[in-house]
Amino acid sequence: MTISKRIAMWASAILILVPLAAAQQYNVTDLGEFQGGGVSQGQAINTIGQVAGYARFSNYNAHGFLWSESTGLVDLGSFPPASNFSVAQGIDSFGNVVGYSDHSDSLNQRGVLWSKGKLIDLGTLPGGTSSLANGINDAGQITGYSNGTAGVHAVIWKKQGGIRDLGALSGGYSQGLAINLQGEVAGFSMTENGTSHGVLWSKPSGILALPMLSASDTSASANGLNNLGQVVGGSGGIAVLWQNNKEHTAVSLGALSGGWSSAFAINDG
DSSP states (O other), X not given: OOHHHHHHHHHHHHHHHHHHHHHOOOOOOOOOOOTTTOOEEEEEEOTXXXXXXXXXXXXXXXXXXXXXXXXXXXXXXXXXXXXXXXXXXXXXTTSOEEEEEEOTTSSSEEEEEEETTEEXXXXXXXXXXXXXXXXXXXXXXXXXXXXXXXXXXXXXXXTTTEEEEEEOOTXXXXXXXXXXXXXXXXXXXXXXXXXXEEEEEETTTEEEEOOXXXXXXXXXXXXXXXXXXXXXXXXXXXXXXXXXXXXXXXXXXXXXXXXXXXXXXOOOO
């Protein structure tokens, strides 16, 4: 190909990309805060634009919130007393929210579901005193973690069947961070030598350690997954996409020059 032809092709590509770039404009919406608080943070958003997160009060306590364009910032509350701390971590397409709240004795936290104006205690594994919910899918399945007689393990809560232990790698510690419609869970688990691995749980395969981006990496986490089985997270300080193939190939998503990066969510697009 001649240089003149290459230049013509590049010029055509630039002319196509310029209007596309100009069209990608975003509006910033302030979600507000609790009266006197001054701090709020969105943690998750669903397909209809509802946002779950937490906001602080003037006394620095915080409660989970649900925000929508029609209602604004709504305090989801906590287990009594009202001074107990709570955080909303995940939301489904129906506005059901999951997270955690200090329990009644304020010494332990419990994974919770806020649904239709009710605060539901998700409970713990047998022998456990503490739990936390990180994600929920549109089938009502919730993932997070709980302590119990076997240690701190990733779990699934289901409407029918209650809580189920997802197990862990040899180190005995794991967390579930995200769940898709197939009930697959992404998260991380520690091994006995202190290495953290990104992991994927599924009903047919159980727990699967995802490959590190580099053989020298000692820390990884799978933070999100979509309904196509693609997983994202970080390995060795670089954002990663794990492909849905037999090897779950790790693909670097890159980072800014000299910087750190991690991916936390992925859609089906």
